[in-house]
Amino acid sequence: MATESPKIKIAIIGGGIAGLSLLFGLLKHPHLEPTLYEAGPEIAGDEGAGIGLAVNALKALELIDPELRKAVLRADSVALSMPVAKMMMADVDHLYYGKELLEVSARDEKNGGVLFQRSKFISELFKLVPSTSCRTNKKLSRVSEHEKGVTLYFEDGTQEEVDALIGGDGIHSNVKKHVLRDVPGNWDSFFCHQYFYVALIPMAKGKEVLGDQYLNTLCQFCWLGKDNFLIHDPCNNGETLQLIAVNSTGETWDSKEWTREKSLSDLKSDLSGAGDLGMGFYELLSSQQQPLTVRSTWEHPPTPTYSSGRSGILGDAAHAMQPWQAAGAGQAIEDAMILSTLFSEVKAASEVPSALKAYTEIRRDRTQYVQRMSQEMGTFLLGDSNLVKDVDAFRKIILGRWDEMWYFDLEGHRKQAIELMKAS
Numbered sequence: 094m095a096t097e098s099p100k101i102k103i104a105i106i107g108g109g110i111a112g113l114s115l116l117f118g119l120l121k122h123p124h125l126e127p128t129l130y131e132a133g134p135e136i137a138g139d140e141g142a143g144i145g146l147a148v149n150a151l152k153a154l155e156l157i158d159p160e161l162r163k164a165v166l167r168a169d170s171v172a173l174s175m176p177v178a179k180m181m182m183a184d185v186d187h188l189y190y191g192k193e194l195l196e197v198s199a200r201d202e203k204n205g206g207v208l209f210q211r212s213k214f215i216s217e218l219f220k221l222v223p224s225t226s227c228r229t230n231k232k233l234s235r236v237s238e239h240e241k242g243v244t245l246y247f248e249d250g251t252q253e254e255v256d257a258l259i260g261g262d263g264i265h266s267n268v269k270k271h272v273l274r275d276v277p278g279n280w281d282s283f284f285c286h287q288y289f290y291v292a293l294i295p296m297a298k299g300k301e302v303l304g305d306q307y308l309n310t311l312c313q314f315c316w317l318g319k320d321n322f323l324i325h326d327p328c329n330n331g332e333t334l335q336l337i338a339v340n341s342t343g344e345t346w347d348s349k350e351w352t353r354e355k356s357l358s359d360l361k362s363d364l365s366g367a368g369d370l371g372m373g374f375y376e377l378l379s380s381q382q383q384p385l386t387v388r389s390t391w392e393h394p395p396t397p398t399y400s401s402g403r404s405g406i407l408g409d410a411a412h413a414m415q416p417w418q419a420a421g422a423g424q425a426i427e428d429a430m431i432l433s434t435l436f437s438e439v440k441a442a443s444e445v446p447s448a449l450k451a452y453t454e455i456r457r458d459r460t461q462y463v464q465r466m467s468q469e470m471g472t473f474l475l476g477d478s479n480l481v482k483d484v485d486a487f488r489k490i491i492l493g494r495w496d497e498m499w500y501f502d503l504e505g506h507r508k509q510a511i512e513l514m515k516a517s
């Protein structure tokens with residue numbers, strides 16, 4: 094009687110969108126035994142933030158499994174109408190103050206992307222996986238790789254032996270340090286000199302303060318200020334309004350410092366110059382829980398690899414990017430789609446390194462292109478509003494920047510990944 098080959102044990106570190114999408118994708122293959130380890134006490138995501146997924150991200154979810162795409166709908170998401178976003182001028186001293194600068198539209202009216210509260214999506218993803226495949230209060234502290242596999246050391250003093258390790262452990266990833274341990278250079282994430290206030294408030298309250306001129310549309314509004322940038326968009330079936338106010342700053346921040354307290358006078362000065370909208374934001378943000386905190390934006394320098402031996406990284410652990418093209422989570426989901434495809438082809442633990450090598454080769458250019466676009470977009474949008482001298486020229490710079498990101502051939506990408514793995 095033939096003996097069954099042992100299952101390939103895969104550890105996923107981090108219970109964010111990247112880790113959970115990958116877990117679901119790997120669980121579909123009976124020869125794989127994935128387990129997710131999350132540092133926090135629960136798999137919950139960040140309560141206070143909404144994000145958007147564009148067509149590419151929705152397609153990648155569907156390619157992992159149509160159930161994942163349905164999870165988006167169950168997260169009380171808002172389907173964006175046409176246009177999906179409008180960019181306006183908020184700088185009171187600018188010639189175009191209060192005027193619309195441009196509209197961003199998707200090619201397909203019925204598929205413009207969605208907005209939702211991140212924690213709701215994460216909890217919907219979590220419902221799709223058996224709870225036995227997720228372990229919480231498991232903070233990875235160290236990794237050692239040897240010929241037969243990978244040893245994981247957790248802060249609680251426990252250890253695990255696995256055949257493969259995938260880090261979805263976010264911007265300050267420990268797995269990334271391990272993957273890049275022998276690559277010369279400084280690969281630490283860096284502060285982008287931007288911080289942002291964010292709040293989710295009832296839509297009715299938002300309309301009361303900001304008026305409903307812009308809030309009756311299922312569209313994201315982005316407002317350019319002097320050295321600030323304001324966003325408001327709907328989530329939770331349109332019952333919640335997300336407010337984001339981003340400022341550039343000369344402050345220096347330590348990598349352990351995610352948030353910093355700000356006073357009401359800081360808030361007022363950060364919103365100054367944005368006219369009535371700025372004052373509306375002030376009223377809404379200052380009524381939030383005190384003390385006020387701002388969050389910082391970090392990104393990774395583009396790294397030469399996302400894998401070494403039997404270890405790999407995905408999502409923000411691999412290529413954290415500035416949020417200006419609303420693309421980080423989408424890229425994390427694309428990574429998960431490619432990794433789950435490649436692992437479906439891995440029939441023995443000894444094949445893990447070639448799957449991970451193909452993963453780096455196929456994903457590096459695409460993700461780093463998106464990273465670069467997001468960084469550039471930050472310099473256009475959070476620079477000097479006087480750069481907008483001529484609306485037509487501004488439109489030429491901004492429009493078209495999403496095409497390659499949204500309408501990329503993900504099925505071809507997946508096919509190419511398998512070919513690369515087979516050729517190695």
Ligand SMILES: Cc1cc2nc3c(=O)[nH]c(=O)nc-3n(C[C@H](O)[C@H](O)[C@H](O)COP(=O)(O)OP(=O)(O)OC[C@H]3O[C@@H](n4cnc5c(N)ncnc54)[C@H](O)[C@@H]3O)c2cc1C
Nearest residue numbers: 107109110111132145233262263408409419420421422423
């Ligand atoms: C203001 C803002 C707006 C954004 N808007 C958008 C948008 O509209 N669209 C979009 O696509 N993207 C957007 N993004 C980016 C997006 O939120 C991220 O790219 C995405 O959430 C990253 O997911 P992740 O799973 O890779 O990482 P995370 O969500 O950071 O998850 C990492 C997980 O790993 C855990 N962890 C960390 N260290 C350890 C350890 N040592 N051991 C075990 N567990 C560990 C953490 O607790 C966490 O649960 C935005 C980002 C910001 C800042």
